[in-house]
Amino acid sequence: STSTQSAVSNKIEEEDFYETTIRQTGCSRENEELQLCFADKRDWRLCREELEKFRECWKKHKNDVRVEQKSVA
Known part of the structure; x- marks a missing residue:
């Protein structure tokens, strides 16, 4: 369904944002x-x-x- 696809898409975007943010800290290995x-x-x-x-x-x-x-800011 469309709502399921939207929820999956939002979850992927959240993970991407989280992973990108952690990567920018320089501590992604330690975080993992x-x-x-x-x-x-x-x-x-x-x-x-x-x-x-x-x-x-x-x-x-x-x-x-x-x-x-x-x-x-």
């Missing part, structure tokens, strides 16, 4: 490792190492500053 850990273990507390690697990458690429600038 964190997501896979959570998908596997279903508990963020068990993914502390992956979370810390993502956090370090985020800071290294100065994403805190970038996000603040975008939310102000």
